[in-house]
Amino acid sequence: MNRIRPHIGLLAATLTDAFSNEFVKGAVSAAKRLETDLTVIPGKYLGIQHINDGFEAYYEYQYNVLFKYAAKARFDYIIAPVGTIAYAYDNEQKKRFLDSFSDTPVLCVASDVEGYECLEFDNGSGIISAVDYLAQHNRKHIGIMAGRSENSECTERYIAYRKGLEKNGLVFKESYLMYCDMSYDCINEAKKLLEDNPEIDAVICINDIIASVVYNAVKECSKTVGRDIAVIGFDDLPFAKDLNPPLATVRADAFLLGSVAVEKAYNYLNGIEDKRHLVETRFIPRESCFADKRFIKTPKTLFMGDTDSIKNNLKEYISDRTGSYEETMTIYEPLAELIDFLEKEFFDSTASDDSVNIAYEKIINIFPKDNSFGGETIKLYTIKESLYTWLLRNCMEENLPYIQKLLSAIENTFNQSSKSMPTRYIERTHLENLFIRDSLMFGGNLKDSYADILKRLCNVGSLTSYLYILEKPVEHHNDSEYPDEVKWLFKSFSYGAECINIPEKEQSISTYEVFNNPRLVSDRTRILIAADLFSAQTQYGLALLEPENSEFIDELELVTYQLSSAVRTLDILKNLNVILTDTRLALAMANDYQYIYCIDTNNGKLYRISA
Incomplete structure (x- = not known):
């Protein structure tokens, strides 16, 4: 397929994560502005199974199959924010992950991995400004919730914290340093930091999520955030200003980071030199650090x-x-x-x-x-x-x-x-309910039902949709390798409300053709998001969806659940039809040896011919 516009692949962590959500929206905005085709590949997090084995995280490894598909898509360029996707990996593991895209130029985002072009936040200046502010307001015992020691961004923020203390003549104690998970699962570490160091009057956190957990730990110590213990986060996620009190934080604009990442990819593909490697951050004082009222x-x-x-x-x-x-x-x-x-x-x-x-x-x-x-x-x-x-x-x-x-x-x-x-x-909400209802309602002919699945997607914000099913569902366990090659059936697509089934003889395609085929919209800049279709340990396929607006990006996970349920239901019905067909043939043959019986797979009718 001849394309005028370059085709960029954007890997992402879960779009329900506020940072990843803004990062993707920034990338989409830049791609539209630069008229560059963009396919978003939203997986989850790599290497967290041993960290969080809770039920909600148990099947998250399934989403990461999308990254394997992306390696076969032959994108012109790949943007990989390994600082979020692979936050639990050390740099050697991150490099092995990036090496899986060896045939494609890769921009490593939010982490610095040897051998790859990188784009990161300026982790130092914002943290040092935060320590300066605390020192100016007479905070003398400043602890840090430092995230994971093997994460390069966490390390950079910790180093900046130490430089800030030294600059302001403040004492560092080893007990003031607390490594922790980078999610909400860090309450025990937050409580330990405060219990072991009752003199602490400020805590710097390497992200806003950790800071929100520290709020709870401070409350459990019968102290008040802002007055007794200042709390500062990092990222300035949308919820930060809505915490009580509003969270002081280092603003790291994920939207801007995504936008600059696409600009760098575009410049590379057009032979334009782009030396940007750092995106600026700045400290935002709010009431959680008892900010001077002139700042509020x-x-x-x-x-x-x-x-x-x-x-x-x-x-x-x-x-x-x-x-x-x-x-x-x-x-x-x-x-x-x-x-x-x-x-x-x-x-x-x-x-x-x-x-x-x-x-x-x-x-x-x-x-x-x-x-x-x-x-x-x-x-x-x-x-x-x-x-x-x-x-x-x-x-x-x-x-x-x-x-x-x-x-x-x-x-x-x-x-x-x-x-x-x-x-x-x-x-x-009404349109979403109609989509949920109709995606699980099928007509009598299962072959037409794949198009029916896509029927209501235009009402919930997908301009065009493409449904790909694995020729045979793949059972995939967390401790097993996913097959290097799989066979695909391109079942149906939709342009708006018009839904079309692909003729059987044209359905068989490769992984590359999933992301590059003549039926993908080409008369405008193409923005697509991949949705992995699976249930428990079984992979069924994927859908490519063209978002009408940012609301659809917010709701992708709901759409994915419904599409997965619909495809799984069709697979069950197809298997039941096979069983029923075999049973009808067996019964017919058992009762009449003079004829050979067969079933028309198009209409299900039973025919007999002389033996």
């Missing part, structure tokens, strides 16, 4: 000072409540333009109805064009009263009637956007 912008203080100060306050306020630079600027830029216009038209000159109309249009432009008011509405709603006060306090007296008209328009906009949220949520 509130709606009441945003509109203090001149116009430039107000715009700067708004930018910081929005940035502190969003997950990425791109989202911040999407909201901030039209808001800053509005502030400049209001000052010019209502404070410095006599306004008119045109002024009101133009200001109203600028307000509308603050919101997403697709009317998808979500977190942005909440962020903007919190500043509404302060905006009112600022306008009324500063406008020329003769402009008051125009200000009243504008305030009414603003109020109406906020009210409409807020009311639309629950309605859309209800509608989407």
